[in-house]
Amino acid sequence: MFLSSPAIILTAAVTLIAASLAMLFALGAGRTRSRLRIDAPVMSGHPELERALRIQGNTVEQLAAFLPALWLAALFFPGWWAPLLGLIWCAGRILYAFTYGDYRARFPGFALTVIPTTALIVLAAVGIFNAWMASGA
Numbered sequence: 001m002f003l004s005s006p007a008i009i010l011t012a013a014v015t016l017i018a019a020s021l022a023m024l025f026a027l028g029a030g031r032t033r034s035r036l037r038i039d040a041p042v043m044s045g046h047p048e049l050e051r052a053l054r055i056q057g058n059t060v061e062q063l064a065a066f067l068p069a070l071w072l073a074a075l076f077f078p079g080w081w082a083p084l085l086g087l088i089w090c091a092g093r094i095l096y097a098f099t100y101g102d103y104r105a106r107f108p109g110f111a112l113t114v115i116p117t118t119a120l121i122v123l124a125a126v127g128i129f130n131a132w133m134a135s136g137a
Helices: 006-036 047-076 081-098 107-135
Strands: none
16 A cells, blocks of 8 residues: 555545544634634533534544544555545535534434444454454464
8 A cells, every 4th residue: 555546645635624624613613702702711601602612522523533543444444435435424524514403404414424434443443454364463
């Protein structure tokens, strides 16, 4: 596996998209704070602020599992599965953000982040196991 392979380059691009989404959601929380004139460290008081903070916080929570799983799957499991699942994750985060107000409506966006992350963990585990077996260790 070379760092210049198309699947690895696309995985890097997906990583930039995911990081950009996290930054956009953080900026959105800041803009909401500013518009509502709610200074930090206050974390509650207006439903719009709480919604913006939850979107941002949940995205950061999801990133903690998603990014390592994405890269381990990309490095140890051959093919396009890792970047494809990463793009689905990014789309899921966007859907989640736009539908956050209604807990039933936000479930598809949530599922489109949890399912790809779980699949990436499985692909990474299979790939690492196969690499371990092939190494003769």
